[in-house]
Amino acid sequence: MNKMLKYMVCALILIHSNLFAQENTFENPILSGGFPDPSICRVGDDYYMVNSTFEYFPGLPIHHSKDLVNWELIGYGLHRENQCNGAVNLVDVNSNGGIHAPTIRYHEGTFYIITTNVYYDPDKKENPTDFVNFIITAKSPDGPWSKPHVLEGAPGIDPDIFFDDDGKVWYVGTHSPENPNFDGEGEIWLQEIDMENWKLTGERNYLWRGACGGVWVEGPHMYKRDGRYYLMVAEGGTSFNHAVMIAVSDDIKGPYLSNPRNPILSSRHLTYDFWVNSTGHADLIELADGRWYMVALGIRGDIDRRSNMGRESHLIPVQWEREPFEWQEIKYEWPVCAPQTGRVERINTVPFENTKQKIKTQFNDDFQSESLKLEWNFRRVPLENTYSLTEREDHLRLFAHPNVIKERGRASLMGFRQKQSLFNYQAKMSFKTREKGVEAGLSLFQKDDNHINFTVERRNKSYFLKLTLKAHDTATKVLEEKELEGYKGDILLKVSGTKDSYTFEYTLGVEDEFKSLAALENNHLISRGYTGAYLGLYATSNGNKTKAFADFDWVKCNYETLK
Known part of the structure; x- marks a missing residue:
């Protein structure tokens, strides 16, 4: 084979490999622009994601995807003025108030979004900040969505709603404990929801204060896998020390055992100059074939290690691994994020073969x-x-x-x-x-x-x-x-x-x-x-x-x- 023919063959191989890579990889973030605090659910082969929106209207954008990498904006959870001018106030809400981290779930034909509206009233001398936790529902994810069902007596932010196998529905919330050990200490609490009357009922249970000091523990999500309850939280604040922690229990009311490998996702161990930082505040999703993925926020370091776009949504592969230690009586399984590198990668293999990411330009x-x-x-x-x-x-x-x-x-x-x-x-x-x-x-x-x-x-x-x-x-x-x-x-x-x-x-x-x-x-x-x-x-x-x-x-x- 002469030299020119060799060059031609090499060029064709390179072109083919590049095309193959483009068709079989995707680029993070999967939602560009200010889409923080992602939460995700699956209905059959369809995926739905919601994000926090703070003082913006319409609020709670809902995206749909068939492949986890191409997402279409289909509507908003808060899309009418009469949803936002009462207990949920987006009329004169303060900057960085409004709609905080939501959770979206699907159960027996109905979509649920649970979230917090934070409203600061400068005229109130005592307790000037109101935390209004509420649920909205819809039969179709593109709406219309219901009026807010406010859950009285629910302190804190970032609630999760969990539907257990026995028919009980649980509120998983965040608050500052009664006797904090330091400023910023958070605690996760649990209480049953009476879904007919939209009220908290029964005993309130205090579950966990986080894995690494408990600084700003928030954003809880509850999952059930192989009969055990997994409680995942955000910790460390939504900046360079942001991280995802997880704990497990045989009983939803606890006690919860912290994963010894926490955090399971963070950029705190990487250089500040890594392409994305502040990764955290995540939600897990199981695919129909049993594989798992995670969505999490992160900040691109385009400008001075920060970004004009702020916090965006990223996709991370997850696999479950059983603890290998022979001396342990119980060998728990834990999620491992980005198993090969342990970090949010910009270029990744697509979850489903023959998928081509269509980046909106x-x-x-x-x-x-x-x-x-x-x-x-x-x-x-x-x-x-x-x-x-x-x-x-x-x-x-x-x-x-x-x-x-x-x-x-x-x-x-x-x-x-x-x-x-x-x-x-x-x-x-x-x-x-x-x-x-x-x-x-x-x-x-x-x-x-x-x-x-x-x-x-x-x-x-x-x-x-x-x-x-x-x-x-x-x-x-x-x-x-x-x-x-x-x-x-x-x-x-x-x-x-x-x-x-x-x-x-x-x-x-x-x-x-x-x-x-x-x-x-x-x-x-x-x-x-x-x-x-x-x-x-x-x-x-x-x-x-x-x-x-x-x-x-x-x-x-x-x-x-x-x-």
């Missing part, structure tokens, strides 16, 4: 539907008449409102999750008004006190393009502004994200004639709370009554994975 909306696409979210339940899809055909009309973005406020602000550090986000806007001080355009936002606005503002007889930054614990700053000469009411706005920066561009003409207004380091939007960044639209009259609005013909966003 874009989000487009031309507003030709009768309702918003499911990806759109609001910070809190939106005000009436925030937007319209019918005022102008094939456009979204965003009404300017006197409100600006502020803590516990509701502004004319809407967005979709930023899914990668590298992106190109554009919108075509029509905006014209005689009212001074009205502005409309794009917004990139993390929290009420952390956002970047790229807007057109009416001043006197002119229109100005401006870029403003609200960073944590600082006043809002105008970073750049420019009079738009020749502006007739239509503009294309563009934001591009790179590894290090955001660039802001515009054009009054065609798309390939963009002009740069400014560039800004993207670490201004690093996630420091529980949620990730959003790319959105914003309109305000800055405190004045107004009838002004902005019409958006389309938005489009293209993503690229940072390697």
Whole structure:
């Protein structure tokens, strides 16, 4: 065989192996963007996952998958205002309050989600924070979901619901023990649920304070395998020391024996520069063929060991191993996560053969539907008449409102999750008004006190393009502004994200004639709370009554994975 033929054969082998790898591997995270605290259940060959959403509405996004790597957003558990304006308050909830870690389960034809709404009331001097634990139900995972069934007398956060073989239903909760040994000590407790009356009943049992000191023990999930009860928790706080611990008991009420190999998942033992950190807060799922997997949150280290996207959902293979020690009278079986490496890997073998992961690289909306696409979210339940899809055909009309973005406020602000550090986000806007001080355009936002606005503002007889930054614990700053000469009411706005920066561009003409207004380091939007960044639209009259609005013909966003 001559040298040229050898090169050709080697090239064909390499191409074939690369294609095979692409078709038989998947890339973490499986849900990109701010999708923390994943919980998963299986119904036949269908998988459903729910995530926490804190102050955002709609809340509790529900994804569906057939293969565990390709997920489709199908609805929300909290999708109506009347679910969120009573005991469960998402109207004026504080930042990082709202909906905490949920659990989704399926039992005898009904889906259940149990979770906590955290609401801080600054006017209450004693016990200013309310923890409202509740259950919602549905016959179909895409809804409609029921009103919240509040469980009175249930302290703490992150509840789990467990259906035992004998017909009993159990609440597994988290709270701070009555006499903690140190600040941040958590404890897992158990009590039966009267499902007909949505009440806790019977004796409350205290199960476990964690494996490694019990710092911030939370996020419990109960499983039953081979007649034994396994209690899995998150521990160490949702940052670099985050970890997953597990314990076992022959009786659901305990006592529970801690796995001597805890933690079973963490990144605390890895360099801070590993591609993902803070891994933890997990849920286990058994496949129909008896294999097991885990979903867990993690933070990509794209920017200064953190990420604008915040906490995302990852998939980890799991196998059960029996303890090998001959001297042990009882040899327990324990789950081993990522058996070959013990860490969340970016590239993994797919759970099911002949599966090809279809990574979503874009989000487009031309507003030709009768309702918003499911990806759109609001910070809190939106005000009436925030937007319209019918005022102008094939456009979204965003009404300017006197409100600006502020803590516990509701502004004319809407967005979709930023899914990668590298992106190109554009919108075509029509905006014209005689009212001074009205502005409309794009917004990139993390929290009420952390956002970047790229807007057109009416001043006197002119229109100005401006870029403003609200960073944590600082006043809002105008970073750049420019009079738009020749502006007739239509503009294309563009934001591009790179590894290090955001660039802001515009054009009054065609798309390939963009002009740069400014560039800004993207670490201004690093996630420091529980949620990730959003790319959105914003309109305000800055405190004045107004009838002004902005019409958006389309938005489009293209993503690229940072390697």
